Amino acid sequence: MxxxxxxxxxxxxxxxxxxxxxxxxxxxxxxTVVLAACAVGCALTTALVLLLHLVVLVAQLPAVAARxxxxxxxxxxxxxxxxxASLVAVAVLxxxxxxxxxxxxxxxxxxxxxxxxxxxxxxxxxxxVVVDDGAEAFALPSRGGRVVVSRALLEALPGEEQAALLAHxxxxxxxxxxxxxxxxxxxxxxxxxxxxxxxxxxxxxxxxADEAAAAALGGDRPLVARAVARAGLxxxxxxxxxxxxxxxLAGGEGDVVRRVRALLARRPSSGRPLLAAxxxxxxxxxxxGGHAVEDTAEVLQHVRSGGQEAEGLASVHLVHQAGHRALxxxxx
Numbered sequence: 001m002x003x004x005x006x007x008x009x010x011x012x013x014x015x016x017x018x019x020x021x022x023x024x025x026x027x028x029x030x031x032t033v034v035l036a037a038c039a040v041g042c043a044l045t046t047a048l049v050l051l052l053h054l055v056v057l058v059a060q061l062p063a064v065a066a067r068x069x070x071x072x073x074x075x076x077x078x079x080x081x082x083x084x085a086s087l088v089a090v091a092v093l094x095x096x097x098x099x100x101x102x103x104x105x106x107x108x109x110x111x112x113x114x115x116x117x118x119x120x121x122x123x124x125x126x127x128x129v130v131v132d133d134g135a136e137a138f139a140l141p142s143r144g145g146r147v148v149v150s151r152a153l154l155e156a157l158p159g160e161e162q163a164a165l166l167a168h169x170x171x172x173x174x175x176x177x178x179x180x181x182x183x184x185x186x187x188x189x190x191x192x193x194x195x196x197x198x199x200x201x202x203x204x205x206x207x208x209a210d211e212a213a214a215a216a217l218g219g220d221r222p223l224v225a226r227a228v229a230r231a232g233l234x235x236x237x238x239x240x241x242x243x244x245x246x247x248x249l250a251g252g253e254g255d256v257v258r259r260v261r262a263l264l265a266r267r268p269s270s271g272r273p274l275l276a277a278x279x280x281x282x283x284x285x286x287x288x289g290g291h292a293v294e295d296t297a298e299v300l301q302h303v304r305s306g307g308q309e310a311e312g313l314a315s316v317h318l319v320h321q322a323g324h325r326a327l328x329x330x331x332x
Contacts, residue, residue: 011285
């Protein structure tokens with residue numbers, strides 16, 4: 001049981017430590033998908049484990065034990081986790097819930113502001129809207145999506161680089177990078193060990209859009225590199241952007257120098273090994289979550305039955321068996 005409870009926490013820590021390297025060195029599309037998916041898997045499994053700590057703490061309360069007719073002391077004896085550790089786990093769970101609620105409020109306000117901006121700008125869904133403020137280009141996912149570019153930035157770029165920049169922003173909308181970023185942000189809110197994941201996914205998604213833009217322009221990666229570099233040099237903040245900035249996807253953001261170097265280097269591979277590793281990680285998390293639920297249910301049933309063998313636990317085996325089936329498919 002102890003190993004099943006610790007596995008999601010260890011996975012979150014390893015993911016947080018390795019995410020920057022994965023985002024920089026692996027194929028950007030695979031890196032974005034794998035990091036976002038593993039972040040969600042780690043966050044959900046960690047939240048499940050923390051919730052199990054809360055269940056065990058509540059089950060040890062004398063009033064709960066008396067009502068359910070079992071010995072609270074016997075339950076404490078069979079639980080291999082110190083009560084102090086469970087209290088810390090519950091505190092982390094509550095803090096994560098508060099962070100998630102705050103994120104929900106901020107994102108709702110940002111989306112509302114983005115909707116208002118799109119309504120004022122007009123233009124067709126997925127189209128390009130030219131504005132007079134600032135020197136920037138970005139994609140807004142609200143109201144079907146818009147690419148917003150300033151007149152000053154367009155005038156600073158040659159025609160081919162304008163096309164590269166707009167292709168980059170369209171790639172953000174087409175590949176739904178906002179959803180992957182949002183999923184990672186929610187995961188980091190629930191699991192504090194994943195605090196560095198949103199930055200890694202943001203960089204990987206920018207690289208993904210860079211490569212998608214190059215593919216749309218016939219594979220001209222140096223052209224996209226020049227557009228990214230020039231846009232990064234002339235980029236300025238738009239007035240009032242703070243209200244909706246968290247849902248905007250701007251091509252001039254992120255580590256521009258590293259992105260340009262990546263575009264001028266060798267073309268990235270398909271990323272299939274990374275996708276397989278991500279699937280294996282998710283399968284291990286599912287198996288660990290299933291083990292944790294199963295072991296906790298068995299301990300509670302054992303105590304309630306007065307030491308008799310637990311029966312009727314078929315439902316808690318489902319997640320456990322699903323994880324093992326996935327592992328059997330992924331490992332030779």
